[in-house]
Amino acid sequence: MAISGLTIHCVPALHFSARGILDRNKALWCGYVVEDLESVVYFAGDTSFGSHFAQIREEFGPPQLALLPIGAYEPRWFMSPVHMAPEEAVRAHEILGAKTSIAMHHGTFQLADDGIDTPQKQLMACRRDDSFLILRNGESAEIPS
Numbered sequence: 431m432a433i434s435g436l437t438i439h440c441v442p443a444l445h446f447s448a449r450g451i452l453d454r455n456k457a458l459w460c461g462y463v464v465e466d467l468e469s470v471v472y473f474a475g476d477t478s479f480g481s482h483f484a485q486i487r488e489e490f491g492p493p494q495l496a497l498l499p500i501g502a503y504e505p506r507w508f509m510s511p512v513h514m515a516p517e518e519a520v521r522a523h524e525i526l527g528a529k530t531s532i533a534m535h536h537g538t539f540q541l542a543d544d545g546i547d548t549p550q551k552q553l554m555a556c557r558r559d560d561s562f563l564i565l566r567n568g569e570s571a572e573i574p575s
Contacts, residue, residue, distance in 0.1 A: 439463040441486050443477035445512045461486075469494040469575075472526065476535060478511055479518035483525040492527030495573050498562075500553050501536030504543035513542070516553035523562050530573050531562045538567065 445459040461475040463486065472486060472493040487493075503515040513535070514522065523531040536549040550564050563571055 435466050437465050439465070439490070441472075441489075442480075442482040443475045444480045444482065445476050445478065463490050463493070465490060472496040472528070474498050474522070476512070477514065479514045479522060483522045487526050492529065494529050494575075496523060496526050496528035496531040497534050498522055498531050499535030500533045501544065501549040502541035503549070509542055516549055517556050519553065520556050520558070520562060523557075529561065532571070533562065533564045 439462065440460045441463050443459040443461045459475060459477065461477060461482075462473045464471045464473070470490050470493040472490075472495070474497060476499060498519045499514055500516045500519045501513070503509045503513045506515065516533075519531075519533065533550070533553055537546060540546045553562065553564055565571060
């Protein structure tokens, strides 16, 4: 789809789906890549870790900005097929080669066994530099060009 110089691509994400008892995995989840002539923005959506990050980089190149989920990941035995832990989000950031990433899917309310602020704390502990941002609700950030 093209809108005023933007092209929006639907890209893979890994997550189960179900609305009723008999419709398990009958619908697909996705992320989006938004590109113009100068930049690529990747919105991962609600996804677990997987080979799709390398595929997205191969197809579109390193994104200027990636929005990556970091919350609702505990217990791992149950949540790992649907949600990334902060350490996996850092790996995804590196695989994508994103210039800047912003953490999402965390901090609004507790969805799983990880605490409301645990994802942010774990991301702070495992990120390698300041290129992976953690914003507070309502906070904005200037993204370097």
